[in-house]
Amino acid sequence: xxxxxxxxxxxxxxxxxxxxxxxxxxxxxxxxxxxxxxxxxxxxxxxxxxxxxxxxxxxxxxxxxxxxxxxxxxxxxxxxxxxxxxxxxxxxxxxxxxxxxxxxxxxxxxxxxxxxxxxxxxxxxxxxxxxxxxxxxxxxxxxxxxxxxxxxxxxxxxxxxxxxxxxxxxxxxxxxxxxxxxxxxxxxxxxxxxxxxxxxxxxxxxxxxxxxxxxxxxxxxxxxxxxxxxxxxxxxxxxxxxxxxxxxxxxxxxxxxxxxxxxxxxxxxxxxxxxxxxxxxxxxxxxxxxxxxxxxxxxxxxxxxxxxxxxxxxxxxxxxxxxxxxxxxxxxxxxxxxxxxxxxxxxxxxxxxxxxxxxxx
Numbered sequence: 079x080x081x082x083x084x085x086x087x088x089x090x091x092x093x094x095x096x097x098x099x100x101x102x103x104x105x106x107x108x109x110x111x112x113x114x115x116x117x118x119x120x121x122x123x124x125x126x127x128x129x130x131x132x133x134x135x136x137x138x139x140x141x142x143x144x145x146x147x148x149x150x151x152x153x154x155x156x157x158x159x160x161x162x163x164x165x166x167x168x169x170x171x172x173x174x175x176x177x178x179x180x181x182x183x184x185x186x187x188x189x190x191x192x193x194x195x196x197x198x199x200x201x202x203x204x205x206x207x208x209x210x211x212x213x214x215x216x217x218x219x220x221x222x223x224x225x226x227x228x229x230x231x232x233x234x235x236x237x238x239x240x241x242x243x244x245x246x247x248x249x250x251x252x253x254x255x256x257x258x259x260x261x262x263x264x265x266x267x268x269x270x271x272x273x274x275x276x277x278x279x280x281x282x283x284x285x286x287x288x289x290x291x292x293x294x295x296x297x298x299x300x301x302x303x304x305x306x307x308x309x310x311x312x313x314x315x316x317x318x319x320x321x322x323x324x325x326x327x328x329x330x331x332x333x334x335x336x337x338x339x340x341x342x343x344x345x346x347x348x349x350x351x352x353x354x355x356x357x358x359x360x361x362x363x364x365x366x367x368x369x370x371x372x373x374x375x376x377x378x379x380x381x382x383x384x385x386x387x388x389x390x391x392x393x394x395x396x397x398x399x400x401x402x403x404x405x406x407x408x409x410x411x412x413x414x415x416x417x418x419x420x421x422x423x424x425x426x427x428x429x430x431x432x433x434x435x436x437x438x439x
Contacts, residue, residue: 105186106176107131107201112233113240120233122205123159123168123223128230131177131201132241133186139196142248143238145268146184146201147231149255149284153207154306160221162207168223173203183252193410194250198242202234202257210260212310225310231264235271246272250413251280258282263315279413375412376420381431 108131112120115127122128135142150167153159162168184199185191206212206227213228235243243249251268253261258281265280272278307313403421411417 105133105179107133107179109173109175109177110237111170112230113237115230115233118229118233119224119226120229121224121226122170122230123153123163123207123225124171125217125222125224126170126205128205128234129170129173129203130234130237131179131203132238133179133184133199134241135196135198137196139194139198141242141245142194142197143243143246144184144194144197144199144250145238145252146199147210147251147253147257147260148202148204149253149257149259150204151207151256152209152303152306154302154309156218156221156223156309159207159218159223159225159309163221163223166203166205168205168207170203170205177201193406193414197248198238200238202231204257206230206310208306208310208312209256209263211263211307211312211315213314214311227260227310228312228315231260231267231315235268239271243272246276246278249276249278251278252283253281254283258284263317266317281409281413375408376422378422379431 109129110132112118112128112130115121116125120128153162153168159168166172179185179199179201180187180190183191183194184201186195186199188195204210206225208225208227210227210231212225214225217224249268249272251261251265253259261280261282268280269278307316403419408419408421412419
């Protein structure tokens with residue numbers, strides 16, 4: 079009987095231990111409200127206070143900071159922004175109380191994320207629809223929507239400075255898609271917030287949008303993003319170095335036509351469609367700044383995709399794209415000054431990488 083009781087006790091102990099391990103692996107990080115967000119005007123489209131998820135660093139990473147700005151498209155007219163205000167991309171009231179940092183650049187697992195696991199890691203939800211650039215004083219008189227992306231960015235940074243970022247030794251501002259555009263836009267502003275002795279760099283993922291006509295030969299996206307800047311009052315947030323030399327300071331996005339859907343999903347492309355994709359690739363390379371790798375590092379793949387999975391530390395999947403020159407390795411070398419690289423896949427043929435979890439849409 080004693081033996082049976084001991085066995086059940088051991089089984090219960092093992093089960094409990096498994097639950098603890100499972101919960102620990104999820105790395106749930108709690109939601110934090112920006113301090114005095116409403117008073118500062120740092121509010122989402124629906125007027126709710128801005129928020130972020132913060133996991134404090136430890137040990138040698140205590141004075142290092144990684145900020146990730148969420149992406150999620152844009153809204154450039156009143157009806158789009160009103161509709162967006164009723165989703166998690168326009169209201170903090172619809173955000174989860176906890177966010178899982180597992181399997182990402184924000185992970186606290188030293189095996190999974192060896193370079194940044196013990197840094198202060200912050201995920202900033204996107205709820206303004208303007209890549210954190212909007213700055214209007216009053217709410218929209220028709221929809222009662224507020225356009226305050228710039229204030230959200232500034233108030234969030236003020237919160238983090240108060241939590242110790244003002245003492246940062248290393249800092250990284252990152253984002254993907256619309257969040258990557260925000261990392262571009264705010265990179266110099268972020269640098270100016272931190273000690274002159276700090277190493278500060280910015281990582282923009284899937285966010286190098288080209289200034290060119292759309293697939294139908296028109297300027298749809300140029301017009302749409304100029305409308306965004308006007309609606310959100312974004313001019314102040316844009317880098318003056320850019321706006322001073324552009325007659326129309328818009329954020330431009332190139333998009334393949336709906337006729338490419340079969341090509342993108344099944345890689346059943348006609349010669350004309352392949353040529354269009356290759357032309358887009360060539361235009362992208364031509365548009366890259368001619369800067370030394372010390373200043374700007376590049377990593378471009380031939381996968382047909384908008385974004386890579388957040389789990390970029392999956393080495394096997396990454397190696398199947400570019401061999402040893404995986405994005406994490408190349409970025410680590412560049413950020414930590416081991417070597418300066420501009421890695422561009424030389425393949426002439428576009429590749430459907432959905433077999434390794436990289437969606438073409």
